[in-house]
Amino acid sequence: MKDYDNSMAIQMRNVCKHYPHFDLQNISLELPKGSIMGFIGPNGAGKSTTIRILMGLVQQDSGIVNVLGNQMPTHQIAAKWDIGFASEDMRLYKNETIQWHMDYIKSIYPTWDTNYAKQLVKRFDLTRHQKVKGLSHGQRVKAGLLLMLARKPKLLLLDEPTTGLDPVARHEVINELMDVLLDEERSILFSSHNTQDVEQLSDEITFIDKGRIISSENKESYLEKWRRIRLEISSDKQLPSLTGMVEQRRSGTQAIITAKSFSENMAETYRNCGAHIHSIENMTLEEIFVSEVQSSRAFNSSLDAATTGDNMNKGAAA
Amino acid sequence: MDSEFILSQADGRPMYLQIIEQIKRRISIGDWPAGHKLPSIREFAVSLRVSVITVKRAYQELESEGVITTQHGKGSFVSIDSQLDEQLREKDMNQHLVEAIKIAESLGLSEKEIKLRIEQLYRQSSKPKTTNQS
Structure with missing residues (x-):
């Protein structure tokens, strides 16, 4: 080489x-x-x-x-x-x-x-x-x-x-x-x-x-990007879907967000939407691993779905 | 020396933060006086059984906080700053108070109630002393 x-x-x-x-x-x-x-x-x-x-x-x-x-x-x-x-x-x-x-x-x-x-x-x-x-x-x-x-x-x-x-x-x-x-x-x-x-x-x-x-x-910069954010927001309000957010779980006024490229701006955006942030937590590699695999599989299957959908349209056209 | 550093995966905080905290404790109790040479990053990592990059990060943060200084080719040393121990302990105390305030807020306590609680606890825990500070 x-x-x-x-x-x-x-x-x-x-x-x-x-x-x-x-x-x-x-x-x-x-x-x-x-x-x-x-x-x-x-x-x-x-x-x-x-x-x-x-x-x-x-x-x-x-x-x-x-x-x-x-x-x-x-x-x-x-x-x-x-x-x-x-x-x-x-x-x-x-x-x-x-x-x-x-x-x-x-x-x-x-x-x-x-x-x-x-x-x-x-x-x-x-x-x-x-x-x-x-x-x-x-x-x-x-x-x-x-x-x-x-x-x-x-x-x-x-x-x-x-x-x-x-x-x-x-x-x-x-x-x-x-x-x-x-x-x-x-x-x-x-x-x-x-x-x-x-x-x-x-x-x-x-x-x-x-x-x-x-x-x-590099492990340190990798672990540093991932965060779990626990927040409270009134149930009639929407949380914006931000880039870097991998998962959002809501139950009543409580929400848990998993982010793969966390920044302070992200927290700020949620605050501006009326959310009260309880905690921003580090994640273990195990938790990151599971999130990473799930989000990557979800992404790939949505790509697959898109291509199959495309083929079906073609089929219909033909 | 190194054997007294114990990192725990059950701790919940990232490893590099645990290392920083334990180094600071070493310094604040006077075990590592100003000018004391820290172990090399690689040696320290091997003895702690953690990756080199984790110790490197801990050293970098300590350096940016002014706790240690690194001389190229010579190693890292505890900064020569007599105020440091006190500063560290003060910072440590503030961190604890901020944590306490967060918990109090989540319990729905007002600022006034928090202050009152601190006063009560202060009276309970501190023995009568002569206050010679203004």
Whole structure:
């Protein structure tokens, strides 16, 4: 890529991938080096496909993918030395021990850090000489992460790293991930259903639904835009429909408004309409996530309705 | 030091505000005196287990309020301003009073009633003192 930006760990531009029952459409995202991106979306939204494209495991139909300066999938072999990938369904050899796996990965990757691996065994509360088949789900996930972390990859691609872990194990994993970020050259992209983890850890947040990116931006400015406004207005008065308003719920004189691009002007406009504002509240990422998906789906289905309506008119004309 | 910072997701306020508040408390109780060097943004973020961008935002706000100053390449320091502790506590108190007024208004109390309530509570809570201030 000519205009590859050296400060970026990941750059994706207009990436598309077609499957018989699913389309990944125009995925564009950037992850600056030294930062961590939370990738969220409902089941089947395209998170895993996107991650697999970044890993070179799936080839995009069109669009540009650059990972750590390597164009993908052409230079995937070079890229993979520096990428650590972990997913829920990591396959380990069930008749071998954790130690066997550690020796195996060590023999392939010169960056393997034996001391760090030892520390991780302790911190993850694992037993080196235990065979994989005797491990619980949580232990297996942690073993997979250990094998990846001890190689010290520059970019960590994690597909649901904390899913199915108990709270203690989740903390152990999160602690290790945060330690990775002490190094300004290392970066993480992780997908998760757990909006709480994403809200706490991420510098960047990317929302994906039905193969499309709904939004991708810096967490602080993103959270800052969303507000819930509780107000009181006499029931015979109308509330104006302002741009940036996603939802309006009224019951008697009480109204709750959800705004996705809140500004003080918005509150002022409501006041000028005779509303008395009780509170303007911040929203959690979980609440934003649900609003975002619902409003984006409502918008798309209204587009669909418009096009079907159009076709029907044409049909009538013909 | 950092272990005494506790961020809560049950708190309801954004993380960056919780960080700001706890740093201010550190300063106002004198744990972090003027000139004290704050941890680097990245170190602080890692030890708090929150994103770098959240700590960065907290530092930026503290800087714009004049609570800390950042010297390029050297780090962030508690501002050298002897009035600061008092200012912070005063600001803190005002915030609490504003909150109380809001609640009182939602209960339908008038300005007069609110003042009366404050006077009553003041008499109850404060022990007799010699008032040497004019």
